[in-house]
Amino acid sequence: MTEYYIPTGPGEAELVEKRSRFIGQVWRVTSEEEARARIEEVRKRHYDARHHCWCYRLREGGAERYSDDGEPQGTAGQPMLNVFQREAVTDVVCVVTRYFGGILLGAGGLVRAYSRSAKDALDAAGVSVVRRWVAMEVPCTYAQFEEVRREVLQFGGVVENVDYGADVLLSVLIPEERSGQFAAQLLDASAGTIQVLEAGEALKDVPWREPKDRT
Structure with missing residues (x-):
């Protein structure tokens, strides 16, 4: 039986944590080229932000990629990817943009903020079953x-x-x-x-x- 889960549509959610603004965005994609195009689109739109952390999961080829984009290693991209692994959602790309608010969050705070931003963006998108x-x-x-x-x-x-x-x-x-x-x-x-x-x-x-x- 073929069955898998994908985002229903695009989703966006914002979170403010100690004056840092996190903008999470999710799209359905079917290729690495499409995923990277979405990431680049966000970089251009929010060119003045400090970080654009991202992850994607694809059903075809089982590709999973992520980036901390300058945040401490393991505090952003991997926690975001973990959200989609737990939810069993594939054919998805997520970008969380951070506008730094001047207050350090620490490793634990960053993991929580990026994870929540990814989950909130997915919730905003909804989930469909194929x-x-x-x-x-x-x-x-x-x-x-x-x-x-x-x-x-x-x-x-x-x-x-x-x-x-x-x-x-x-x-x-x-x-x-x-x-x-x-x-x-x-x-x-x-x-x-x-x-x-x-x-x-x-x-x-x-x-x-x-x-x-x-x-």
């Missing part, structure tokens, strides 16, 4: 709707669309390996009145953890 799904059409009555919706969630699925008419038609995605069990469960629970129709299979990403507003 896996093989079976698209299904589920016709049901209004009385059955909530139960069907609960079953979709229980099987790790996603409701993509709902059409309301004389009855209800749900367009859902169910993990490929559970699709047969899902259809059988609905058929059994409804005494044969809900017959699920398959509408195809696809490898695609769907939101897994919604973005958090850090403003």
Whole structure:
């Protein structure tokens, strides 16, 4: 089974620690060239900042790179990378820009600030899961709707669309390996009145953890 996690979109978050301003930014990328282009983009935009620490993880080739960009060794890039390793997120680049505020944070303070900036930026981006799904059409009555919706969630699925008419038609995605069990469960629970129709299979990403507003 193919399954991995990626940023849903770009994300940005700011943190002020002892007058130092940390700006964390996250993007989804698929190559080292794309990752380094994002890093350079940040350097140009925040040309007056003291540090632009970064990391990236790529699924293709398993590349993992990071840089402390002048901060004490081990206090920035590696802690940032650790965040994405813990979250199992790949195809991601993160840059944390620091505007120095005149007060030294110490090694522990730097690790915490850079780690939190990376995590907050990821939270702002949200996380999607990429896996093989079976698209299904589920016709049901209004009385059955909530139960069907609960079953979709229980099987790790996603409701993509709902059409309301004389009855209800749900367009859902169910993990490929559970699709047969899902259809059988609905058929059994409804005494044969809900017959699920398959509408195809696809490898695609769907939101897994919604973005958090850090403003």
